[in-house]
Amino acid sequence: VIIAIDGPSGxxxxxxxxxxxxxxxxxSLDTGLLYRVVAKYSLQxxxxxxxxxxxxxxxxxxxxxxxxxxxLRGEEVAARASQIAVIPDVRAVLNxxxxxxxxxxxxxxxxxxxxxxxxxxxxxxxxxxxxxxxxDPETRALRRLQQEGQTCPATVQKMMADRDQRDTxxxxxxxxxxxxxxxLDTTYLTIDxxxxxxxxxxxxxxxxxxxxx
Ligand code: DC
Numbered sequence: 616v617i618i619a620i621d622g623p624s625g626x627x628x629x630x631x632x633x634x635x636x637x638x639x640x641x642x643s644l645d646t647g648l649l650y651r652v653v654a655k656y657s658l659q660x661x662x663x664x665x666x667x668x669x670x671x672x673x674x675x676x677x678x679x680x681x682x683x684x685x686x687l688r689g690e691e692v693a694a695r696a697s698q699i700a701v702i703p704d705v706r707a708v709l710n711x712x713x714x715x716x717x718x719x720x721x722x723x724x725x726x727x728x729x730x731x732x733x734x735x736x737x738x739x740x741x742x743x744x745x746x747x748x749x750x751d752p753e754t755r756a757l758r759r760l761q762q763e764g765q766t767c768p769a770t771v772q773k774m775m776a777d778r779d780q781r782d783t784x785x786x787x788x789x790x791x792x793x794x795x796x797x798x799l800d801t802t803y804l805t806i807d808x809x810x811x812x813x814x815x816x817x818x819x820x821x822x823x824x825x826x827x828x
Contacts, residue, residue: 616641616726616822617717617741619734622748623779623790624693625755627801627809628730631748634810635728635817642724644716646731646738647696648682649709654695655686664698667705674708679716688763690774697778700732701785713738732782735793744821745796746813752776754802 618635620628629645636643656673657666664670686692699705717727717739729738735745750758756772763771782790792798797816801809 616743617739618726618728618744618746618817618821619739619742619793619796620728620730620746620748621732621735621790621792621796622746623732623755623782624775625758626748626750627758627804627806628748630806631746631799631810631813632728632730635813638814639728639817639822640723640725641728642716642721642726643728644679644713644730645682646709646713646729646734648687649677649679649712650696650700651687651692652677652681652684653705653709654692654699657699658692658695664695664702667702670699670702671704671708674705677712679712690759690763690771694774694778697781701781701787703787706787710738732790733788735796736791737788740793744817745793746799746816747792747796748799748801748809748813750800750802752779 616639618641620632622628632643632645635641653670653674657670660669660673662669713729717729721727731738735742735747752772752775756768756775759775760768760771797820799809799812799816804812
């Protein structure tokens with residue numbers, strides 16, 4: 616079973632993905648973290664987004680295990696991740712890591728769940744279930760603000776708007792809802808309600824006959 620979750624930052628992808636992973640015994644990957652790892656290392660090396668050859672070299676050295684490290688969550692790394700995500704060669708390398716993850720040995724898991732921007736459209740177009748989470752920009756900014764302990768709402772909202780614009784407008788695999796995705800607007804939902812709705816959809820539309828954990 617492959618479940619794909621896409622949507623902009625702050626829509627609730629991560630929270631819903633963790634819930635579903637637990638409930639349905641799925642191996643999960645937050646694919647944005649791969650971009651963040653490359654962003655963090657490129658910041659540490661003092662590279663700028665207009666050095667694609669150097670950034671590609673970094674991408675070629677990372678593995679899926681690198682997502683388990685500190686220092687990936689801040690807005691500076693997020694902004695840089697979005698900037699390097701426009702580089703097609705970098706995407707190609709990170710795409711391969713994601714596809715390998717999606718099709719690797721499942722061990723004791725019942726399937727995989729990946730969340731990101733292009734999972735349903737580019738990484739796993741044949742996923743069994745596709746969810747597209749969204750929420751209005753003010754709500755998404757507020758959630759980020761609370762998660763990251765930032766103090767300036769206007770700054771966070773501006774950085775998110777820039778990121779949304781870049782992620783949506785880039786030529787290479789832009790953020791988009793797959794035609795066969797289920798749309799879940801979480802603006803007025805509590806975390807619990809969003810998770811329940813996603814779970815209900817998956818249980819009843821995609822996984823009929825599959826036992827949950
Ligand atoms: O989900 P996130 O905020 O951690 O993602 C950081 C950036 O990585 C996002 O702004 C765009 C890029 N990204 C991407 O292009 N494709 C993905 N599947 C996941 C993230």
